[in-house]
Amino acid sequence: MFSKAIKRIALAGAVLSFSVAAQAQQEIKIGVIYPLTGAAASTGAEMKHALELAADIINNGTKEAPTLPFAAGGGLPNLKGAKIKLVFADHQGNPQVGASEAERLITQEKVVALVGAYFSNVTATASQVSERYKIPFLNPESSSSTLTQRNFKYFFRTTPHDDLFVHNFFQFFKDIEAKKGVKVKQLGTFNENTLWGNETTKLETKLSQEMGYNVVKTITYPAKSTQLTSEVQTLKAANPQVVMQSSYLGDAILSMKTYKELGFSPDMILANNAGFTDTEFRRTLGKDADYVITREVWSPDLAKNNPLIKQVNDLFNSRYKIDFTGNSARTFTGLMTIADAINRAGSVEPEAIRKALIETDIPGSKLIMPWKGIKFDAAGQNTLGSGILVQIIDGKYNTVWPFDIATKDVVWPMPKWDQRK
Known part of the structure; x- marks a missing residue:
C-alpha cells in the first residue's frame, strides 16, 4: 500500500516536471528596456509597438511579407516551436533605473536575453548589469561609439554608431x-x-x-x-x-x-x-x-529598392496607424536578430546564444533596413550597417x-x- 502511494507520488511528480518543462519550452522570455514614461515616452511607445509586431510575426507568422525571416510563424523551429514572450521594463530615461530594471529582468523574470535601451547612457548601465550576469544584450538603436569599446563579451549592437x-x-x-x-x-x-x-x-x-x-x-x-x-x-x-x-x-x-x-x-x-x-x-x-x-538608417521611400520595407511597414501602419521611423525599424530588426540567434543556438543557454550572435550573418535581403546585412566584429559591432x-x-x-x-x-x-x- 505504502509502495503504491510512493509510486503515485513519483508519477505525479514526473507529470508535473514534464508539464513545467513543456511550458518552459513553449515560452522564451526576452527582457526589453525602453523609455515608456517621461519625455521620450512617445518614442518608447513606437519602439514597443515594433517589438510587439516582430514577436507576433515570429510566433504567428505573416502572409504579407513572405520573405521575412520567421514569416511562416509557429515560433522558433529549432526549439520545437517555442514562442517569444516580451517582458517590458520602463527605464524612464534614467541610467540607474535602467540598471536596476536589467537586474530585475535577469534575476526575477529569468529572461534569456535583453534588448534595449535607446538612450546611450541607459544602454551603458543596463548592459554592464547583463555583462556581470553573463546574459546577452542586443542593442538596436544606441549610437555612442564607446559602447562597443568596453571589451564586453555579451554586448552586440546592430545599428551603426556615431x-x-x-x-x-x-x-x-x-x-x-x-x-x-x-x-x-x-x-x-x-x-x-x-x-x-x-x-x-x-x-x-x-x-x-x-x-x-x-x-x-x-x-x-x-x-x-x-x-x-x-x-x-x-x-x-x-x-x-x-x-x-x-x-x-x-x-x-x-x-x-x-x-x-x-x-x-x-x-x-x-x-x-x-x-x-x-x-x-x-x-x-x-x-x-x-x-x-x-x-x-531607414526611410519608407527606400522601398523602391527593397519591397520588404513596404510590406512590413504596411503591417505596422495597419496595426498602429503610423509608419516606422528609423528608431522603430531598428528596434524591429533588433528583436528579429536576437530571435535568429536563439533559434540557431537551439538553446536558451546564454553561452549558446552568445556564440550564435558571434556567428550571425544575415543578408541585407532579409532585413527591412537599407544595410548590406548584419555581421558582428570582435567588439560586437555590426560591420554591415550604413546611414x-x-x-x-x-x-x-x-x-x-x-x-x-x-x-x-x-x-x-x-x-x-x-x-x-
Missing part, C-alpha cells in the same frame, strides 16, 4: 559642394549633455578640425531642459551656416519652437536622429518641422543623401521663418 554618422555629415558637405556648389564652412554644434550628446560633440569638433571646417560655437545644454532661450540666443549670435544638433524628442521640439520664436534661421539644421525622427516631432510642429535634415540623410518636406521624410539613392533633391538653404508659407 563615428560613422558624423563622418557621413562631413562627406555630405563635400558632396553637396561638388554636386550642388554649396560651400559649408561655419558650423555650430547644439547637443544635449548626456553620454550620446557629449560624445557626438567631441566627434564633430575633432572632424571639423581635421577637415578644415570652423566651429563658431559649441553649446551643450542640460538634458530634459524646459527652456533653451539663452542657449539659442548665444548660438544665433555666433551666426553658423549649419547647426549640427543632437537632441531627444522633448528638447528637439523645444529647440525648434525657440528657433522660430527668436528668428534664428541658419542655412540648415543637420540633426543626429533621435528626437528629430520621432513621429511626434512632425505631429507637434507641423510645417515648422519642414526642411530639417537628419541622419537616418542615410533624410529631409522633412511637406511633413514627410525624403532620402536626399547619398545622392545615388536619393528620392528627392535637397532643399538648401532652409527658407527663413518669415518666408515660409
